[in-house]
Amino acid sequence: MFEALERIPLEEITARWARCRDLLEVSMPEAGGLFAFTKTNIYWLSGTLTQGVFWLPRQGDPVLFLRRGSERARLESPMANIVEFRSYRDIPRLAAEAGCPLSTVIAAEKGGLPWNLADSLQKNLSETAFLSGDGILARARGVKSAWELDKMRLCGARHHKALHELLPQRIRPGMNEREISLATWQVFFELGHMGHMRMNAFGEEIFLGHVSAGDSGNYPSAFDGPLGLRGEHPALPFMGYRGTIWKERQPLAVDCGFALEGYITDKTQVFWAGPESSITDEARRGHDFCVAVQEWLAENLRPGATPSELYLHCTDWAAREGLSEGFMALAPNTVKFVGHGIGLAVDGWPVIADGFDEPLEENQVVALEPKFGVPGLGMVGVENTFVVTPRGGECITGSDYSIICLE
Missing domain, CATH: 3.90.230.10 (Creatinase/methionine aminopeptidase superfamily)
Known part of the structure; x- marks a missing residue:
C-alpha cells in the first residue's frame, strides 16, 4: 500500500558492507563481524533510520534486529534479513536462524550504547568478546x-x-x-x-x-x-x-x-x-x-x-x-x-x-x-x-x- 520516499540501491549498501569487511580484515582480523547500534550507523548500513542492532558478519548476509518499525524498514531497505527482537538474549538465536550466526569475537560500536545497555548486552551475550569497532565505522563512512x-x-x-x-x-x-x-x-x-x-x-x-x-x-x-x-x-x-x-x-x-x-x-x-x-x-x-x-x-x-x-x-x-x-x-x-x-x-x-x-x-x-x-x-x-x-x-x-x- 505504501512506497518509500527513497530506497537505497542494494549495490550502494553492499559496497559499504564490503568496505567495513576490508577494514576488519586489515585492523581486526580476529573479529568475525561488526555490531552497530546508533541510528546514524544503522541508516548508513541499511538505508533505514531506526533503533536496533545491525549485525554484519565477515561473510554472508547481514541482519537488522529491530524492536519496532520492521514494516517501514522493509519499505526503505533492500536487505533480506530484517527481524524483530525483544531482548538482546534473542539475538544469537535469531542470527543463527537467519543463517548468519554470531562469532565469538565481535567488533562493536562501543560509543553507540549507554553503560546500562552495554552491561545488558554483555550479560546476555556472555560467551562473546567485544572489541571496539568505532574506528572501523568512522573510517568506512569517511x-x-x-x-x-x-x-x-x-x-x-x-x-x-x-x-x-x-x-x-x-x-x-x-x-x-x-x-x-x-x-x-x-x-x-x-x-x-x-x-x-x-x-x-x-x-x-x-x-x-x-x-x-x-x-x-x-x-x-x-x-x-x-x-x-x-x-x-x-x-x-x-x-x-x-x-x-x-x-x-x-x-x-x-x-x-x-x-x-x-x-x-x-x-x-x-x-x-x-x-x-x-x-x-x-x-x-x-x-x-x-x-x-x-x-x-x-x-x-x-x-x-x-x-x-x-x-x-x-x-x-x-x-x-x-x-x-x-x-x-x-x-x-x-x-x-x-x-x-x-x-x-x-x-x-x-x-x-x-x-x-x-x-x-x-x-x-x-x-x-x-x-x-x-x-x-x-x-x-x-x-x-x-x-x-x-x-x-x-x-x-x-x-x-x-x-x-x-x-
Missing part, C-alpha cells in the same frame, strides 16, 4: 561513494545560495541575533533544509548552528568549534540571543550547516555592518590570513596527505605571522584542529589535527574552517566543505570567501 557525493554537492550548492545570495537580502545591521537566526532558517527551509543535523560525539548536539554578532564570536563556548556564541539560552546554546544587536562596524559570523537528504555540508559566512572601507585592519588581516590558510589546505587536500602535517603547517604559519593568539579562537576557546570530516553527521572522519596520521583518501569530505578571533570585536574567517581529490580539494559550498558588507 570515504563517500558517488551516490553520496551527488547528494553532498547538491546540498553544498543550496548552502552557498542560502548564505551568500539569499541571506544578505534578509538581514541588516540593527537586527538582533535571534532575528538573524530566524531569517537563516527561512532561507534554509525555502531551499529544502531538513531541519535536523546530527553529531557523532556522545552527548553532542547542534541546532541550526552559531549566529554571532560582534563579541558574541568570542563568547565562552562548550561546543568543540572555534566560533563562540551566546545562543538562545544556557539550556540551548545555539542560534542567537535576542539581546545582542548587530551594530555598525561589527562582524557577524553565521556558521550554520545545511542538511539535505540526510547529508550535511558546513559553511561560515562573515558579514560586516558598514562599507568595506570601515573593516578594521585587524579584522581584515585575520580574515585574509584565514582565506589563505583555506586555499593552502585545499591545494594540499589530496590522497596521501597527512592531516597532522597539514595542521602543524597552519599553526606554524600563524606563529610566523604573529597571529597565534586569535587563530582558531582566542584562548581559552582555542580549538586544536582546522578541519573535520562531514557527511551524515557534522563531526566525521578525518580530522585535520595533530595526532591524525593516517593519510587522506580520495572522496573523503572535509570542512575546512580557519577562523580568527579579534579581541573586543568578534570573529572573522571562513569555512567551506571540500572533497579530497588527486587535484586537491574540490569546494562544494561556493567559491567566494570574502566578507559581505551590508549597510
Whole structure:
C-alpha cells in the first residue's frame, strides 16, 4: 500500500558492507563481524533510520534486529534479513536462524550504547568478546561513494545560495541575533533544509548552528568549534540571543550547516555592518590570513596527505605571522584542529589535527574552517566543505570567501 520516499540501491549498501569487511580484515582480523547500534550507523548500513542492532558478519548476509518499525524498514531497505527482537538474549538465536550466526569475537560500536545497555548486552551475550569497532565505522563512512557525493554537492550548492545570495537580502545591521537566526532558517527551509543535523560525539548536539554578532564570536563556548556564541539560552546554546544587536562596524559570523537528504555540508559566512572601507585592519588581516590558510589546505587536500602535517603547517604559519593568539579562537576557546570530516553527521572522519596520521583518501569530505578571533570585536574567517581529490580539494559550498558588507 505504501512506497518509500527513497530506497537505497542494494549495490550502494553492499559496497559499504564490503568496505567495513576490508577494514576488519586489515585492523581486526580476529573479529568475525561488526555490531552497530546508533541510528546514524544503522541508516548508513541499511538505508533505514531506526533503533536496533545491525549485525554484519565477515561473510554472508547481514541482519537488522529491530524492536519496532520492521514494516517501514522493509519499505526503505533492500536487505533480506530484517527481524524483530525483544531482548538482546534473542539475538544469537535469531542470527543463527537467519543463517548468519554470531562469532565469538565481535567488533562493536562501543560509543553507540549507554553503560546500562552495554552491561545488558554483555550479560546476555556472555560467551562473546567485544572489541571496539568505532574506528572501523568512522573510517568506512569517511570515504563517500558517488551516490553520496551527488547528494553532498547538491546540498553544498543550496548552502552557498542560502548564505551568500539569499541571506544578505534578509538581514541588516540593527537586527538582533535571534532575528538573524530566524531569517537563516527561512532561507534554509525555502531551499529544502531538513531541519535536523546530527553529531557523532556522545552527548553532542547542534541546532541550526552559531549566529554571532560582534563579541558574541568570542563568547565562552562548550561546543568543540572555534566560533563562540551566546545562543538562545544556557539550556540551548545555539542560534542567537535576542539581546545582542548587530551594530555598525561589527562582524557577524553565521556558521550554520545545511542538511539535505540526510547529508550535511558546513559553511561560515562573515558579514560586516558598514562599507568595506570601515573593516578594521585587524579584522581584515585575520580574515585574509584565514582565506589563505583555506586555499593552502585545499591545494594540499589530496590522497596521501597527512592531516597532522597539514595542521602543524597552519599553526606554524600563524606563529610566523604573529597571529597565534586569535587563530582558531582566542584562548581559552582555542580549538586544536582546522578541519573535520562531514557527511551524515557534522563531526566525521578525518580530522585535520595533530595526532591524525593516517593519510587522506580520495572522496573523503572535509570542512575546512580557519577562523580568527579579534579581541573586543568578534570573529572573522571562513569555512567551506571540500572533497579530497588527486587535484586537491574540490569546494562544494561556493567559491567566494570574502566578507559581505551590508549597510
